[in-house]
Amino acid sequence: MMDAPKIVTTRPLLIARNVSKAYGDVQALSDVSATVYPGEVLGIVGESGSGKSTFLRSLNLEETPDTGSYTLDLPDVQGNLFDLDRYARRMLCATKIGIVYQNPHLGLLMKHSSSGNVAERLLVAGERRFSVLRDKARDALDASEFPLERMDAPPIELSGGMQQRVQLAKAIALEPALLLLDEPTTGLDVSVQALVLDTLKKLQQERKITMVIVSHDLGVIRTLSDRVMVMRRGKVVEQGLADQVFQDPQHAYTQQLVHAKL
Numbered sequence: 001m002m003d004a005p006k007i008v009t010t011r012p013l014l015i016a017r018n019v020s021k022a023y024g025d026v027q028a029l030s031d032v033s034a035t036v037y038p039g040e041v042l043g044i045v046g047e048s049g050s051g052k053s054t055f056l057r058s059l060n061l062e063e064t065p066d067t068g069s070y071t072l073d074l075p076d077v078q079g080n081l082f083d084l085d086r087y088a089r090r091m092l093c094a095t096k097i098g099i100v101y102q103n104p105h106l107g108l109l110m111k112h113s114s115s116g117n118v119a120e121r122l123l124v125a126g127e128r129r130f131s132v133l134r135d136k137a138r139d140a141l142d143a144s145e146f147p148l149e150r151m152d153a154p155p156i157e158l159s160g161g162m163q164q165r166v167q168l169a170k171a172i173a174l175e176p177a178l179l180l181l182d183e184p185t186t187g188l189d190v191s192v193q194a195l196v197l198d199t200l201k202k203l204q205q206e207r208k209i210t211m212v213i214v215s216h217d218l219g220v221i222r223t224l225s226d227r228v229m230v231m232r233r234g235k236v237v238e239q240g241l242a243d244q245v246f247q248d249p250q251h252a253y254t255q256q257l258v259h260a261k262l
Contacts, residue, residue, distance in 0.1 A: 011073050013038045013210050014178060019058055019068030021051075028054045029065065030234045036178075039208040043225030043242065045218060045257065051234040052214040053102075056182050058082075059212060060099050061089040072096065074177055094124040098171030102183035104163035107170065110156040114141065114166045117155065121170050140169040145199045161192035165199070172203065181213040185220055197223050218257060222246055230254045 014036040021029040029051045036042045044052045057063045059070065061081060069080045074096060084092065093099075101107045108117050118137035127133055141151050146165040155163045164184055171179055184200070185193040201224060203209060215221050221228060222242060229239040230251065238251040249255045 010038055012036060013040075013073050014059070014071070014212075015073075016055075016059065016070045017068060019055065019065045019070070021054055021058065021063060021065045027234050029058070032068075032231070032234070032236055034212075034229060034236075036210060036212060038210055039204075040227065041204060041211040041213065041225045042227050042229060043221035044212065044214040044229045044231060045216065045221045046231035047216055047257075049233070050231040052231050053182055054234075055231070056099075056180050056212065056214050059178075060097060060180055061093055072177065090124075094121065095174055096176055097178045097180065098174075098176040099180040100164065100167045100171050100182065100184045102186050104155060104160070104167055107167045108155045108163065111154050113152045113154055114146065114158070114169075115151040117166055118170045118173050121173050125174055136173060137169070140173040141166070143172060143203065144169040145195075145202075159192070160188050161196060164188070164196055168199065168203075172207075172209070175207070177210060179209050179211045181211060183215050183217075184213070185217065186215070193220075200224060218246070230257070 012035045016034045019029050019032045032051065032055055034042060044055065046052045054063060058065055061084065064082055068082065070082050071080065077092065077096065099107065109120065115134065115137040118140050119133040122133050122136055138148060138151060142148060144165045146162060146169055150158065155166050185196050188196065197220065204211060213221065213224055225242045227240065228242045228245045230237050230245065230253065232253050238245060238249065238254045245254065246258060249258050
């Protein structure tokens with residue numbers, strides 16, 4: 001039986017409109033728009049080269065699109081975020097946006113302790129008290145279901161699954177308004193993928209974190225997402241409630257993806 005859709009009674013947290021980005025002659029994004037409500041999980045799916053990761057990096061203010069706007073409905077956050085300078089972007093991402101990369105090397109200092117990696121995010125936000133840094137790092141690692149007896153081990157000594165948990169702990173340490181996930185289970189064994197997905201589901205249910213997750217794996221998107229956006233060659237070809245998109249895909253490309261998964 002299909003789950004009843006969520007009734008939206010609040011203003012959107014995130015609005016991105018007509019985001020376009022070209023790299024030379026390659027049009028990575030073409031008029032991509034998305035709206036995400038508080039506590040909602042938006043899944044973005046598409047094959048490699050579809051533009052989904054470029055869009056996610058834009059939401060993390062790592063990319064500046066050629067055109068388009070991006071707003072977050074948060075106190076003291078105003079205007080088109082693409083217009084922010086480098087320092088303002090850094091502070092906004094440090095305090096309001098968390099990200100988990102496909103490659104842990106992009107998000108972690110691999111030779112520093114796992115707790116130190118989490119504390120580094122807290123330091124950027126202005127915390128200087130060692131006891132508070134230690135306690136908050138422990139709490140974030142525990143919430144990510146990381147084994148606390150290994151919290152002083154550097155990520156370079158950990159498995160891929162545990163590295164992703166350190167990234168997740170770092171991302172949620174300041175309870176961000178928005179959590180971005182870029183192929184968070186790619187390259188992990190199936191059993192480890194399941195554990196990471198269970199952790200993400202638990203975090204979302206308990207903390208109501210607003211998430212945007214991109215993946216080429218429809219199983220991951222279906223497990224986590226309330227709504228789905230399907231991208232191909234830099235464009236959105238279909239979007240809607242997750243159950244509707246997966247059970248009754250309308251676009252030929254979405255049909256191809258779903259049938260290939262089946």
